[in-house]
Amino acid sequence: MKFGVSVLSQINKITVLGSGIMGHGIAQISAMNGYDVVLRDIEEKFLDNAMSKIRWSLDKMVEKNKINKQESDKIHGRIRPVVDLKEALQDTDLLIEAVPEDLKLKKKVYSEVDQFAQEKTIYSSNTSTLPISEISQLTNRPSRFIGLHFFNPPQLMKLVEVIPGVNTDKSTVDLGIDFVKSLSKVPIVCNKDVPGFIVNRIFIPLVHEAAYSLENDGKTMTEIDSAVKYKLFLPMGIFELADYTGLDVVHKATIEMYSRDKKVVNPHPKIEQLFSSGKLGKKSGEGFYSYVDENYERVPLSEEEARRYDPIRILSVAINNAAWLISNGVCTREDVELALKIGMGLKRELFEIGRENGFKKIVSTLSELQEKNGSFYTPDPYLKTISS
Ligand code: 3HC
DSSP, X not given: OOOSOGGGGGOSEEEEEOOSHHHHHHHHHHHHTTOEEEEEOSSHHHHHHHHHHHHHHHHHHHHTTSSOHHHHHHHHHTEEEEOOHHHHHTTOSEEEEOOOSOHHHHHHHHHHHHXXXXXXXXXXXXXXXXXXXXXXXXXXXXGGEEEEEEOSSTTTOOEEEEEEOTTOOHHHHHHHHHHHHHTTOEEEEOSSOOTTTTTHHHHHXXXXXXXXXXXXXXXOHHHHHHHHHHTSOOSSOHHHHHHHXXXXXXXXXXXXHHHHOTTSOOOOHHHHHHHHTTOOXXXXXXXXXXXXXXXXXXXXXXXXXXXXXXXXXXHHHHHHHHXXXXXXXXXXXXXXHHHHHHHSOOSSOHHHHHHHHOHHHHHHHHHHHHHHHOGGGOOOHHHHHHHO
């Protein structure tokens, strides 16, 4: 049990539903911070795979002297892989659901969870794009339901977006915030339950803009990705990051966001094509790029290649969507900057990169794109105020 944060005296045992990229990482960091964790999936083989990924990650941390071997074994031992849902939910204080992004599937999962969860269990979802208010309505406790959105890899990324739904009560929000802090992570509260919350409203559209650049600008994937890395200061190229995140995740997030708000993203068909042909990125061995195996692996990018491409289109969309978040009171400019820094590893402030490139140029790039491709690109009023 984690001591020191009073509201957390309520939480000893955590159940993570879903052992994929996010689920296993969330289970690991919860165990690293002293919680007893049950990791639940529908088949033993998924859990075996997840437990070996946790072992890999812990070994990396031992190698880098972040923890010692003894601690690593203790942490691993604190995570119990379980297939039976009733057993997994027994006596649990906090449920963290990280199953695939499909509302029908979530509905099925929560109707089963409702049968077995005790009254005391607080529900949370790691959904990346589905509205928390909608998911909470599928359960028997919408007031004790909260969004806790982690970032990949959860073991390394410090950000957790905390998203209250319309029915979430204040004590559940407070508990969510304190829980995130107890994991040595930084909570950023998303004031409105909007599609994509904060970071995905910026990340997901960038994958599509990069695909438009690839189609129209006569550049290679590594030239675009190198420019994203060396001129927009993200630690990974955007195609690289999409592959790393999973094209299934990117595709489903796109569908969910676009179906609710056309102002979030201008979908490029390439993402759906990759998804439909089973090219899911790193996890399937091929996405935008090809990979040797499932282990952590980077795409070689260079400053030389970066010089061949001006990523103004990609930057303009990122800034425009960030401006939308500010204009619509979802979060402050400071929160957007912090979220991008600790959720995507952005090394410089986004609006500072925008200022250096020129807000007038950004607004005119968006206006040209709007003329050709429609209102998704309409410059946000906030940009007009800072560019004048
Ligand atoms: N556990 C432990 N160690 C890990 C790890 C893990 N899960 N993953 C990677 N590492 C290790 C690597 O193996 C490497 O070790 P090595 O030096 O022995 O090779 C070390 O971390 C550093 O890796 P890199 O050399 O590749 O260095 P970076 O400085 O680039 O750091 C990174 C890696 C933290 C992944 C960084 O590239 C990054 O921040 N990338 C962007 C990630 C991002 O944007 N995430 C958010 C995506 S959106 C999202 O998740 C939301 C969802 O809803 C879609």
